[in-house]
Amino acid sequence: MPLLKDEVSAEERMAYIRGHVSESHPVLEKLKEITEGRSRAAMLSDYESSVLLSNMLKFACAKKCIDVGVFTGYSSLAWALSIPQDGKVVACDISTEFTDIGKPFWKEAGVDHKIDLRIAPALDTLQAMIDGGETGTYDFIFIDADKESYDMYYEQGLLLLRQGGIIAVDNSFWMGRCMKESDTSLPTQAIRQLNAKIKKDPRVTSVMINISDGIFICLKK
């Protein structure tokens, strides 16, 4: 059956879809509100994508996650709420200024014991985990930090991931900039090159989903 043309505008379509996401966890909602009132709020993860990825974690009975790029702790909290009591989220960021905002909310939600915050460049944290013998042991990795390092996070993530585990690469659509060849800024080039690489990568089966700013969902074969 051919695709039907939408009879509503793109904005109406999004509003309708957004209006049908289930209710947020109250502490996630509070953290979102606090973050939205601060500077750099645009870095905050999107609610719909956190629900989708949380559902995937629950479906897969995931226990071990890595959050690359914590900011005020929204994504780390979402993953911690989706894994069992003995699960863990290794949360990687370089900023205590941002992550200190999230910590009380992790505690309030009763999941702070699951979140292992590592303040250091994520490349170093992930390399230390690889060197420490943790390869092939993680169920889920969310990549949402500095775009120029995305390819290296992806490679390190693939090493740390178990077979059948998932890497979710956030901002893979990059507000359409990756489609504009004239945009040669470093973050845009990094995302464009990684998208092209993932598409051909025989190590994963992947799909870029049209949610938020695009998320590349890659399952390790």
Ligand SMILES: C[S@@+](CC[C@H](N)C(=O)[O-])C[C@H]1O[C@@H](n2cnc3c(N)ncnc32)[C@H](O)[C@@H]1O
């Ligand atoms: C887009 S925000 C992450 C948003 C977060 N996932 C959320 O749910 O709100 C990007 C974060 O990456 C962090 N970051 C930037 N460069 C980094 C690096 N080299 N290593 C680790 N974190 C880094 C920034 O401090 C910032 O908090």
